[in-house]
Amino acid sequence: MLDIRLYMLQRITALIMAPLTLGHIAVMIYAIQGGLSAAEILGRTQGSFWWMLFYGSFVIAVAIHGAIGLRVVVHETFGMKGAGLTVLTWMVAAGLAIMGLYAVIAVTVAP
Amino acid sequence: MNSQGHRKHGLWLAFALHRLSGVALALFLPLHFYVLSLALNQPEQLDGFLRWSDQPLVKAAEFGLIFLLAVHIFGGLRLMALEWLPWSPKQKTFAAAAVAAALFVSGGFLLSAM
Amino acid sequence: MPIETEELSVSVWRGDQKGGEFEEFSVPARQNQTVLDVVAYIQQNIDPALTYRFACRVGMCGSCAMMVNGEPRWTCRTHVNNAAKGNRLEIAPLRNLPVIKDLAADMDPFFDKWVGAEGVHHASRSRDEPIAPVDPTDSNRLEASEGIECINCAVCYAACDTVAANDDYLGPAALQRAWTLYNDTKDSGQAAILDAVSGKGGCHTCHSQGGCSLYCPNELNPMKAIAGLKRASAASFFGWHRPSTRRDS
Numbered sequence: 168m169l170d171i172r173l174y175m176l177q178r179i180t181a182l183i184m185a186p187l188t189l190g191h192i193a194v195m196i197y198a199i200q201g202g203l204s205a206a207e208i209l210g211r212t213q214g215s216f217w218w219m220l221f222y223g224s225f226v227i228a229v230a231i232h233g234a235i236g237l238r239v240v241v242h243e244t245f246g247m248k249g250a251g252l253t254v255l256t257w258m259v260a261a262g263l264a265i266m267g268l269y270a271v272i273a274v275t276v277a278p
Numbered sequence: 279m280n281s282q283g284h285r286k287h288g289l290w291l292a293f294a295l296h297r298l299s300g301v302a303l304a305l306f307l308p309l310h311f312y313v314l315s316l317a318l319n320q321p322e323q324l325d326g327f328l329r330w331s332d333q334p335l336v337k338a339a340e341f342g343l344i345f346l347l348a349v350h351i352f353g354g355l356r357l358m359a360l361e362w363l364p365w366s367p368k369q370k371t372f373a374a375a376a377v378a379a380a381l382f383v384s385g386g387f388l389l390s391a392m
Numbered sequence: 393m394p395i396e397t398e399e400l401s402v403s404v405w406r407g408d409q410k411g412g413e414f415e416e417f418s419v420p421a422r423q424n425q426t427v428l429d430v431v432a433y434i435q436q437n438i439d440p441a442l443t444y445r446f447a448c449r450v451g452m453c454g455s456c457a458m459m460v461n462g463e464p465r466w467t468c469r470t471h472v473n474n475a476a477k478g479n480r481l482e483i484a485p486l487r488n489l490p491v492i493k494d495l496a497a498d499m500d501p502f503f504d505k506w507v508g509a510e511g512v513h514h515a516s517r518s519r520d521e522p523i524a525p526v527d528p529t530d531s532n533r534l535e536a537s538e539g540i541e542c543i544n545c546a547v548c549y550a551a552c553d554t555v556a557a558n559d560d561y562l563g564p565a566a567l568q569r570a571w572t573l574y575n576d577t578k579d580s581g582q583a584a585i586l587d588a589v590s591g592k593g594g595c596h597t598c599h600s601q602g603g604c605s606l607y608c609p610n611e612l613n614p615m616k617a618i619a620g621l622k623r624a625s626a627a628s629f630f631g632w633h634r635p636s637t638r639r640d641s
Contacts, residue, residue: 178358178362181358185354185355192344192383195344199390204328205317208317209321229307233307236304240297266308266315267307267311270311273314273315273316273318274317
């Protein structure tokens with residue numbers, strides 16, 4: 168179902184996300200101790216260029232990776248193909264990217 | 279057709295878990311992004327949500343999500359090694375190790391959350 | 393374990409490309425019998441219209457491959473004692489292939505995909521040149537030799553869920569053959585093979601479920617071969633070509 172180009176996009180975004188995800192889980196384990204609050208989270212992330220870069224690239228990679236992944240699942244489970252499947256793929260990618268980048272801005276732009 | 283014996287072996291289960299975790303994460307992400315975006319204009323709502331999430335059932339669900347995330351990455355890394363590194367016959371061992379590592383990581387989260 | 397009863401209760405799929413259903417037969421249980429013996433008994437003693445294939449009946453040709461209790465097997469090498477659930481057997485034509493009649497599947501799509509994966513010899517020399525040397529200890533030759541005993545029985549093809557879910561997926565047998573030729577010093581079609589296996593139904597569709605290697609009666613490893621193709625095509629994608637081991641013709 169995947170030709171080599173989509174396969175490469177899928178695999179390369181996966182490799183990009185591997186360290187980002189492990190970093191994210193590590194931060195979650197650190198942050199959850201003593202309970203979560205908006206102030207604690209935003210105090211760490213707002214105004215930070217590096218967190219914006221970290222989560223910004225994370226979002227773009229996951230939008231591509233998730234869209235291609237769901238493309239394969241939808242094709243193999245429901246048999247969808249052709250233009251309909253391509254439209255769905257782009258919609259998933261765009262949806263995740265837009266919502267994700269909005270969240271990144273919300274969390275990293277200085278108030 | 280009965281039996282479906284081809285779905286009872288380790289590497290097929292690894293595939294199924296990878297697919298299930300991927301779909302679950304893809305469906306979860308919009309919700310996650312929405313909650314975080316509250317920080318921009320409705321920080322009190324975000325705070326309220328975080329306070330609400332401080333209960334055992336939610337923590338258990340978060341543990342489940344982190345398990346799915348970790349097993350998806352570790353399983354994915356196993357696949358990348360299978361595809362791009364020299365062949366290893368120990369695929370079932372690696373698949374089991376991926377599940378174990380995911381339990382370890384998500385268990386670490388759960389313990390930290392208590 | 394040995395069958396305790398005197399009769400086997402056998403469900404056999406009957407029909408053709410338009411459809412069909414399972415029909416029940418009662419077959420005498422014997423101490424030592426294969427599923428092929430059971431099918432032959434039904435056709436010889438109960439219903440001569442039952443269609444099925446076999447040839448060597450000793451596990452060399454692969455013609456008798458069918459679904460036995462949901463798993464693709466060579467029926468001549470499947471003992472009823474091992475396969476039956478209690479005294480029940482369910483026998484059907486190979487999965488993932490169209491049906492001609494009853495237990496005979498149409499192998500055309502399987503062979504079309506074999507050719508589609510460039511599983512054909514690409515000559516590199518003419519009769520006027522010396523034969524390309526084959527070093528039996530060369531790592532590429534060892535890699536190729538692991539897959540050359542495929543007898544095209546389509547058991548791996550029937551075992552694969554990815555084949556079931558993707559009409560255009562070339563499948564484990566065809567891809568394994570492509571990999572053996574890719575590693576063969578006598579074959580000059582490396583670029584053509586990578587092209588053929590990098591399209592929509594190529595090796596990148598494989599999810600490494602491993603059903604192919606699990607069920608191959610010859611104990612071959614198509615999953616490993618497909619991983620090799622993924623490695624080779626990725627290297628080619630990044631511009632890192634494996635140095636050729638053969639003289640250009």
